[in-house]
Amino acid sequence: MSEDITLSLDDAQALSLDVLQHNGFSRAHAEAITRSVMAAQRDECHSHGLYRLIGCVHTALNGGIDTQTEPEIVDKAPSVVIADARQGCSLLAFEKGSALLVEKAKRTGIAALGITHCFHFSALWPEVEALSSQGVVAIAMTPTHAFVAPAGGQRPLLGTNPIAFSWPRPDGTPYTFDFATSEVARGEIELHRRAGKTIPDHWAMDANGEPTTDPTAALAGAMRTFGGYKGSALSTMIELLAGPLIGEVLGHETQAAGPESTAKPFHGELIIALSPHVFLGQDCDHHLQHAETLFEQILGQGARLPSQRRYEARQRSLCDGVTIPQALYEEIRRLGSR
Amino acid sequence: MSEDITLSLDDAQALSLDVLQHNGFSRAHAEAITRSVMAAQRDECHSHGLYRLIGCVHTALNGGIDTQTEPEIVDKAPSVVIADARQGCSLLAFEKGSALLVEKAKRTGIAALGITHCFHFSALWPEVEALSSQGVVAIAMTPTHAFVAPAGGQRPLLGTNPIAFSWPRPDGTPYTFDFATSEVARGEIELHRRAGKTIPDHWAMDANGEPTTDPTAALAGAMRTFGGYKGSALSTMIELLAGPLIGEVLGHETQAAGPESTAKPFHGELIIALSPHVFLGQDCDHHLQHAETLFEQILGQGARLPSQRRYEARQRSLCDGVTIPQALYEEIRRLGSR
Numbered sequence: 001m002s003e004d005i006t007l008s009l010d011d012a013q014a015l016s017l018d019v020l021q022h023n024g025f026s027r028a029h030a031e032a033i034t035r036s037v038m039a040a041q042r043d044e045c046h047s048h049g050l051y052r053l054i055g056c057v058h059t060a061l062n063g064g065i066d067t068q069t070e071p072e073i074v075d076k077a078p079s080v081v082i083a084d085a086r087q088g089c090s091l092l093a094f095e096k097g098s099a100l101l102v103e104k105a106k107r108t109g110i111a112a113l114g115i116t117h118c119f120h121f122s123a124l125w126p127e128v129e130a131l132s133s134q135g136v137v138a139i140a141m142t143p144t145h146a147f148v149a150p151a152g153g154q155r156p157l158l159g160t161n162p163i164a165f166s167w168p169r170p171d172g173t174p175y176t177f178d179f180a181t182s183e184v185a186r187g188e189i190e191l192h193r194r195a196g197k198t199i200p201d202h203w204a205m206d207a208n209g210e211p212t213t214d215p216t217a218a219l220a221g222a223m224r225t226f227g228g229y230k231g232s233a234l235s236t237m238i239e240l241l242a243g244p245l246i247g248e249v250l251g252h253e254t255q256a257a258g259p260e261s262t263a264k265p266f267h268g269e270l271i272i273a274l275s276p277h278v279f280l281g282q283d284c285d286h287h288l289q290h291a292e293t294l295f296e297q298i299l300g301q302g303a304r305l306p307s308q309r310r311y312e313a314r315q316r317s318l319c320d321g322v323t324i325p326q327a328l329y330e331e332i333r334r335l336g337s338r
Numbered sequence: 339m340s341e342d343i344t345l346s347l348d349d350a351q352a353l354s355l356d357v358l359q360h361n362g363f364s365r366a367h368a369e370a371i372t373r374s375v376m377a378a379q380r381d382e383c384h385s386h387g388l389y390r391l392i393g394c395v396h397t398a399l400n401g402g403i404d405t406q407t408e409p410e411i412v413d414k415a416p417s418v419v420i421a422d423a424r425q426g427c428s429l430l431a432f433e434k435g436s437a438l439l440v441e442k443a444k445r446t447g448i449a450a451l452g453i454t455h456c457f458h459f460s461a462l463w464p465e466v467e468a469l470s471s472q473g474v475v476a477i478a479m480t481p482t483h484a485f486v487a488p489a490g491g492q493r494p495l496l497g498t499n500p501i502a503f504s505w506p507r508p509d510g511t512p513y514t515f516d517f518a519t520s521e522v523a524r525g526e527i528e529l530h531r532r533a534g535k536t537i538p539d540h541w542a543m544d545a546n547g548e549p550t551t552d553p554t555a556a557l558a559g560a561m562r563t564f565g566g567y568k569g570s571a572l573s574t575m576i577e578l579l580a581g582p583l584i585g586e587v588l589g590h591e592t593q594a595a596g597p598e599s600t601a602k603p604f605h606g607e608l609i610i611a612l613s614p615h616v617f618l619g620q621d622c623d624h625h626l627q628h629a630e631t632l633f634e635q636i637l638g639q640g641a642r643l644p645s646q647r648r649y650e651a652r653q654r655s656l657c658d659g660v661t662i663p664q665a666l667y668e669e670i671r672r673l674g675s676r
Contacts, residue, residue, distance in 0.1 A: 077616045079417045080447035109418030110610070112448045114617065137583060139575075152641035157632075165575045175578070177571035227565025233515035233644050234572075236632065237477075237503045240513070244629035245475060247618055252635065272448065272610070278415045279452065280585055291582035294495075294574065297590065303490035306571050 003326040012322050013038050016053060019336040023057045024067040025089075032091040039126040041322045044313035047187050048123040050324055050332055056089070056121055057335050064256075064265055065089060065119040071096050079104050079111040082246065085118030087266055090142075093118055094127055094271070101273050105136050109278035114246030115269040120144075124164035125178035125307065131273055132166035132174040140164045141238040142269040143251035148182045149222035151232035154209025156222040159251030160186055161238040168276070170288050175295060177306035181235035183224045189215045242270040341664040350660050351376050354391060357674040361395045362405040363427075370429040377464040379660045382651035385525055386461040388662055388670055394427070394459055395673050402594075402603055403427060403457040409434050417442050417449040420584065423456030425604055428480075431456055432465055432609070439611050443474050447616035452584030453607040458482075462502035463516035463645065469611055470504035470512040478502045479576040480607040481589035486520045487560035489570035492547025494560040497589030498524055499576040506614070508626050513633060515644035519573035521562045527553045580608040 007015070016037050020030035033056060041049030060067050066086065071093035074082040081104065083097030093115045104111035124140040131138035144159030164178035183203050192199050193215035201211040204218035212218050225231035243250045248268030256265055277284045295305060345353070354375050358368035371394060379387030398405050404424065409431035412420040419442065421435030435451045442449035462478040469476035482497030502516035521541050530537050531553035539549040542556035550556050563569035581588045586606030594603050615622045633643060 077447035078445065079449070080616060082617075107416065108446055109415035110448055110450045111417070112612065112617075137579070150636045150639070150641045153636065153639035155639045157635050157639070165571070167575075167578050175574070177568075177575075179568045179571065181568075226568050229644070230515075230517045230519075230564050231568070232641075233503070233517065236513070236636070237505075237515075239632055240505050240629055241475070241612070243632075244625040245612060245614055245617055247621060247625050250629075250632050252632075274450065274579070274583060276583055279418060279420075279450075279583055283585055287582040287585050290588075291578055294577055294581075294588050294590075297495050298488045298491065298574070301488070301491040301493045301495070303488045303570075306567070 004323050005326045005329045006321050006323045007329075008321045009038065009042065009317065012041060012050060015332060015336065016050065018338060019053050019057060019332060022337040023060055023335060025060065026068045028070070029067060029089055029092050032095050033089055033122075035095075036091050036122045036126050039129075040123055041324070042314055042317040043310040044317065044322075045123060045310065046324070047185070049322070051328060052121055053332055053335065059119060059121075059256075059265065073097050073100060075100060079108045081111065081113045083113060083115045085115055085266075087117050087264075088119065090115050090118035090120040090269055091122055094269075098127070098131060098271070101271065102131065102134050102136055105273035105275045106278065110272065110274045113271040113273070114242075114248075115271070116246055116248050117266045118269060119265050120267065120269060123178055124162055125166070125176050125310075127271065128164045128166035128178070129174055129176055131271070132168040132176070135168055135277065136273040136275050137168065138164075138166045138271060138273050140269065140271045141242050143239050143242055143254075143267055145254050145256060145265075146252035147186055147223050148225055148235065149205065149209075150236065151225055151229035154205060154222060157252050158225065158232070158235045158239060160223070161235045161251065163234070163238060167291070168288065169292065169295070170285070173307070173311045175305060175307075179226075181225055181231050181238065183226045183231075186219075186223065189218050189223070193219065242268045246270060342661050343664045343667045344659050344661045345667075346659045347376065347380065347655065350379060350388060353670060353674065354388065356676060357391050357395060357670060360675040361398055361673060363398065364406045366408070367405060367427055367430050370433050371427055371460075373433075374429050374460040374464050377467075378461055379662070380652055380655040381648040382655065382660075383461060383648065384662070385523070387660070389666060390459055391670055391673065397457060397459075397594075397603065411435050411438060413438065414452075417446045419449070419451045421451060421453045423453055423604075425455050425602075426457065428453050428456035428458040428607055429460055432607075436465070436469060436609070439609065440469065440472050440474055443611035443613045444616065448610065448612045451609040451611070452580075452586075453609070454584055454586050455604045456607060457603050458605065458607060461516060462500055463504070463514050463648075465609065466502045466504035466516070467512055467514055469609070470506040470514070473506055473615065474611040474613050475506065476502075476504045476609060476611050478607065478609045479580050481577050481580055481592075481605055483592050483594060483603075484590035485524055485561050486563055486573065487543065487547075488574065489563055489567035492543060492560060495590050496563070496570070496573045496577060498561070499573045499589065501572070501576060505629065506626065507630065507633070508623070511645070511649045513643060513645075517564075519563055519569050519576065521564045521569075524557075524561065527556050527561070531557065580606045584608060 083093040085093035128138040198213040206217040407426040421431040423431035466476040544555040
């Protein structure tokens with residue numbers, strides 16, 4: 001029987017900071033990573049919550065990441081910021097670069113932040129929400145490692161390449177989505193494998209390019225993009241914009257760092273911010289209010305908004321703290337000093 | 339038996355200019371529309387080729403569009419241009435606004451062009467390709483009328499909301515895609531209806547929100563987004579960015595102009611341009627060349643690039659002219675002066 005443990009937000013945060021600093025992360029990195037991990041855990045996105053500390057620490061112990069490096073922020077052009085993560089985690093580079101990104105977007109109307117040479121393990125929605133909470137519309141994208149075949153192909157080439165979007169709403173939580181351009185998350189196939197379950201045959205193909213219901217064969221083969229050739233096109237766009245456009249590699253040129261490999265996991269991320277105030281001037285409030293009719297009509301026909309479940313979870317966690325499996329808690333705690 | 343007629347590119351262009359000017363379009367509008375229609379016909383995108391002249395003229399005759407108006411170009415901010423189409427066709431506003439868009443992108447790194455109060459009937463790829471041919475990366479999006487249900491809903495709310503992307507390639511044609519965020523184009527369902535064929539049951543739902551294979555019931559009901567909730571999220575983003583962000587309406591607030599309706603078809607379009615030269619400086623050529631490895635790897639596993647068929651058609655048309663059904667040719671010719 002699996003038991004759970006409930007932690008206060010403060011205790012969960014202290015645990016995360018301790019584990020990261022005990023494993024060599026600078027205070028600045030530990031805090032930036034903890035903010036992202038805590039946002040995910042608070043919203044019950046367990047796959048990007050405290051669980052991620054394990055992978056993060058292992059990547060550091062395998063030498064796959066510089067845990068002390070300071071990102072370098074380059075004011076590249078009136079509407080472009082480059083944040084060179086210098087082989088550190090993306091999150092500190094995002095935090096340091098996003099201040100200038102927002103400043104530029106509010107001055108010029110639209111601006112871009114390219115994060116380079118970063119290790120990236122986090123969900124994108126905390127970043128686009130951090131931006132929309134400052135009144136700008138935000139889009140973020142990043143390639144991952146080569147797991148996904150392009151539509152019409154049979155071999156892994158594209159990453160699971162997520163894209164996220166956040167739109168500020170006058171009262172309350174933003175309109176936010178964050179999805180992988182693969183048919184499902186890679187972790188979903190992994191979970192089926194662990195549970196000894198088959199997978200639907202449109203999720204992935206085996207190493208011969210044939211549809212498979214066997215998760216092990218799928219993990220050794222190639223995943224499919226969502227929505228066929230359209231998802232594949234979108235995924236390719238993400239490779240290009242968060243890759244060569246910012247001087248970075250393509251997804252298939254990166255690999256997860258592991259104990260038996262000298263592979264380096266570094267790649268890029270692109271974030272675009274648009275300022276409704278610059279576009280609309282004094283009519284801004286009116287048009288942001290007008291956008292609400294779209295959300296009302298979606299909800300009015302019984303459909304949900306993308307992050308609705310997450311915001312409901314957030315309310316619960318703010319009152320009751322976060323709950324994780326006892327075994328996971330013990331595993332994380334053993335990585336720390338206490 | 340249906341017969342075809344082949345026209346030289348010059349003759350097809352002259353036909354388009356004649357039909358448009360004979361029906362009240364100013365020389366400037368007629369030329370801008372003809373450039374888009376000819377690009378589509380040349381690339382054998384028949385649905386956006388000469389065939390579109392019929393709808394364009396009927397919209398004008400129904401009073402649904404101002405055929406003489408001059409777009410107003412507003413230099414809104416260092417990275418934002420607004421092109422007010424003033425109830426005219428979007429294409430002249432695009433052409434007039436895009437010069438400033440490219441200038442801004444090449445100065446600030448990223449810029450946006452919002453086209454407002456426009457009648458929009460054209461494909462987006464000619465626009466993003468016009469931009470990528472000037473060395474910038476381009477993204478375009480526009481809402482259409484309410485035909486599509488949000489994921490989890492049953493009633494039409496979203497447009498078929500296309501998004502297009504073009505990436506300049508060092509030698510040859512750009513990497514370009516242009517797709518509707520609906521599962522299929524509305525015209526595809528219409529074609530099945532005319533042919534008396536059923537449709538796959540995941541394309542649309544009937545007026546009761548039930549899956550249907552009957553194209554007539556589908557047209558009276560709601561189409562589905564591609565890729566389920568992910569396509570729905572993307573479609574919603576397009577409504578917001580090409581709508582309220584630029585002071586424009588949402589898709590469900592517009593309607594096609596028709597003989598029995600006083601509905602106005604005007605809405606917005608958003609185009610984003612990014613300059614690789616600003617992002618990359620002297621390393622630009624190197625990284626654009628590096629992006630080619632992605633296309634090589636896609637082609638190398640037997641997959642196609644999104645616009646490949648179109649570029650092949652273009653080569654044929656540049657040699658042989660364009661071929662359309664004789665009946666369509668006669669119908670278009672009767673709209674002109676000759």
